[in-house]
Amino acid sequence: MATLPPPRISGHPALAYAGIFLAIAGLAVMVVSLFLPLTWLFPEPWPVEPLSYMAIASVVVGLAVAVGGYMAASGKRGNNNGLSGMDDWSRLTEQQFETFQHDLGRPMRRILGKCREVRGVLAATGEDVSIVVHELLDEIEEQAPSFRLMMANMQVMINLETPDAPVERYPVEPTAVVSRIVERYTGQAIEQGKDMAWWSEPEEFGLVYSDAAALEHIIANLADNALRYGGDYIEITVTRDQETFWVCVTDDGPGIPDHYRPHLFTRGWTPEMGRSEEKTSSGLGLYISRTLAHRYGGTLTVSSVVAPSPDHHTVFALALPIGSPDA
Amino acid sequence: MSPRSGNILIVDDEATSAIVRAVRRRLEDEGWTTRVVSKGEHGSADDMLWAAMEAIEDSVPDGVILDVRLGEYRDDQFKGLDLLKRIVADRPRLPVLMFTQYSQGVERETVARSALQVEAPVEFIDKLASPEEVALRMRRLVGADPGTIAVGNRIVLDGDAATVLVLDDQGIRTPVPEVTGRRFEILRELAQAWYRSPGNVVPFDRLERYLEGDDTRASLRVRIREIKVSMGRALGQALGANDFIVSVRDRGYRLLPPRE
Numbered sequence: 295m296a297t298l299p300p301p302r303i304s305g306h307p308a309l310a311y312a313g314i315f316l317a318i319a320g321l322a323v324m325v326v327s328l329f330l331p332l333t334w335l336f337p338e339p340w341p342v343e344p345l346s347y348m349a350i351a352s353v354v355v356g357l358a359v360a361v362g363g364y365m366a367a368s369g370k371r372g373n374n375n376g377l378s379g380m381d382d383w384s385r386l387t388e389q390q391f392e393t394f395q396h397d398l399g400r401p402m403r404r405i406l407g408k409c410r411e412v413r414g415v416l417a418a419t420g421e422d423v424s425i426v427v428h429e430l431l432d433e434i435e436e437q438a439p440s441f442r443l444m445m446a447n448m449q450v451m452i453n454l455e456t457p458d459a460p461v462e463r464y465p466v467e468p469t470a471v472v473s474r475i476v477e478r479y480t481g482q483a484i485e486q487g488k489d490m491a492w493w494s495e496p497e498e499f500g501l502v503y504s505d506a507a508a509l510e511h512i513i514a515n516l517a518d519n520a521l522r523y524g525g526d527y528i529e530i531t532v533t534r535d536q537e538t539f540w541v542c543v544t545d546d547g548p549g550i551p552d553h554y555r556p557h558l559f560t561r562g563w564t565p566e567m568g569r570s571e572e573k574t575s576s577g578l579g580l581y582i583s584r585t586l587a588h589r590y591g592g593t594l595t596v597s598s599v600v601a602p603s604p605d606h607h608t609v610f611a612l613a614l615p616i617g618s619p620d621a
Numbered sequence: 622m623s624p625r626s627g628n629i630l631i632v633d634d635e636a637t638s639a640i641v642r643a644v645r646r647r648l649e650d651e652g653w654t655t656r657v658v659s660k661g662e663h664g665s666a667d668d669m670l671w672a673a674m675e676a677i678e679d680s681v682p683d684g685v686i687l688d689v690r691l692g693e694y695r696d697d698q699f700k701g702l703d704l705l706k707r708i709v710a711d712r713p714r715l716p717v718l719m720f721t722q723y724s725q726g727v728e729r730e731t732v733a734r735s736a737l738q739v740e741a742p743v744e745f746i747d748k749l750a751s752p753e754e755v756a757l758r759m760r761r762l763v764g765a766d767p768g769t770i771a772v773g774n775r776i777v778l779d780g781d782a783a784t785v786l787v788l789d790d791q792g793i794r795t796p797v798p799e800v801t802g803r804r805f806e807i808l809r810e811l812a813q814a815w816y817r818s819p820g821n822v823v824p825f826d827r828l829e830r831y832l833e834g835d836d837t838r839a840s841l842r843v844r845i846r847e848i849k850v851s852m853g854r855a856l857g858q859a860l861g862a863n864d865f866i867v868s869v870r871d872r873g874y875r876l877l878p879p880r881e
Binding site: 358399402403404406407408410411414435438441442470472473475477480481484488489490491492497529 | 635636639640641642645646711744746747748749750751752753754757758762817818820821822824829863867869872873875877880
């Protein structure tokens with residue numbers, strides 16, 4: 295089941311130990327050679343020097359091997375927690391992040407829980423409170439999807455930077471994934487006076503071989519962006535042919551200016567950059583989404599028609615292989 | 622809301638927390654009966670695991686909501702997945718909705734899913750999801766379409782009586798006599814799609830099944846307009862192009878509960 299694999303030993307310092315041993319042995323022979331008349335071993339005129347030279351050579355070579363071996367081992371080790379190798383460093387980061395997630399999640403759940411409790415109490419007592427109270431409660435609850443996405447983005451970033459993170463494909467119903475995203479964002483959309491719809495062609499879409507979590511993560515980022523920067527109507531469509539399926543997220547917003555488009559998928563870029571405004575997002579969502587799309591053998595592209603054109607809109611199109619059980 | 626006879630078992634070490642209480646309240650508002658196995662009654666995560674299996678044997682729930690993490694210790698982190706495995710082995714058709722900590726990452730969920738049978742009706746949802754989202758997901762997992770669907774706070778579709786009812790401020794239900802027969806079937810089709818997944822567009826051909834004639838598309842347009850006029854009159858509000866039943870270009874129609 296879902297347990298972390300044991301840390302792998304990927305950098306062993308055996309070479310360094312061998313080098314140290316060789317250097318110490320050479321040093322010992324060098325010192326001993328100064329005091330022993332070894333004429334029986336080396337005839338005149340060089341009874342001692344050859345042994346000294348050999349000892350000095352073994353010290354030099356031994357030290358070089360020791361330093362080289364140590365550097366190779368420590369370069370791979372990267373931490374002092376009994377783990378070794380970059381992979382294990384990533385896994386350690388992942389483990390620590392999970393603890394962090396849990397610890398951060400507890401107060402967040404309490405805040406949201408109390409917020410929902412307040413709504414329950416207001417509904418049960420029928421107390422007539424100011425509309426401002428309801429708006430404030432809405433505002434608190436609206437933060438939940440953003441918080442969820444932010445945490446997920448951080449988790450996926452760590453995962454993407456793990457060198458041997460698996461790329462697995464299993465049967466996935468893309469329409470169920472899209473339906474889940476729409477469920478998640480519908481409340482937020484209504485609060486903002488926006489509207490979300492989705493459909494698939496064919497209606498009975500069937501299965502593809504992909505990764506539901508990755509797919510959900512990409513579409514969630516696109517939906518979140520559309521709600522944040524797009525227009526009042528957001529439509530998510532799922533279509534397919536024999537080899538590829540597409541998920542398109544379209545919004546009827548003012549479009550993305552031409553000079554923004556080259557930067558959209560750049561890590562850390564947000565529209566506020568260069569305008570001395572407060573950043574409203576981390577600028578990681580589209581970068582992560584495109585990286586994930588590539589990882590699963592697909593693409594993520596954008597096309598946009600900018601206002602004042604009457605048909606202004608933006609479409610993010612995710613294309614992924616339908617895959618097969620053997621892939 | 623819609624009456625139900627189903628029951629949901631909730632297995633969560635934080636079952637008394639406000640966030641889980643809100644989910645229970647929402648499910649009960651929708652007519653589900655809920656039963657809880659939590660840490661309060663049972664000491665360790667393992668005890669909870671066995672108590673949950675007993676509760677499943679006793680009450681045979683229609684669905685289970687299960688937390689991935691059944692305790693604060695590191696060993697408890699995936700105890701819920703152990704329980705899930707047992708449930709899937711014993712009752713492979715029992716729908717289970719797993720509460721996770723946020724997304725749990727791409728790798729984690731892949732591992733968890735790949736350990737399960739493909740057909741097992743298991744879904745993952747993070748614990749910060751709204752109670753509405755949890756209830757929606759449970760509905761879809763359990764799968765059965767209810768006889769009665771509440772659309773927003775003022776409209777109820779009674780499938781058995783094939784009638785649409787509109788509620789006034791006092792909760793008095795008044796039938797809408799014009800929305801019967803084919804008009805009711807079209808509205809029910811739209812309501813069921815909305816109930817299963819809000820925002821889902823019903824394609825033209827699915828709605829045109831209820832109509833006859835050469836130009837069923839035009840006929841559908843007329844019927845939709847008639848439904849909107851009748852419902853608008855009953856609700857006491859004018860329903861515009863973007864209200865209640867909304868056309869999606871070249872595709873179909875979808876239901877949008879009237880805004881309060």
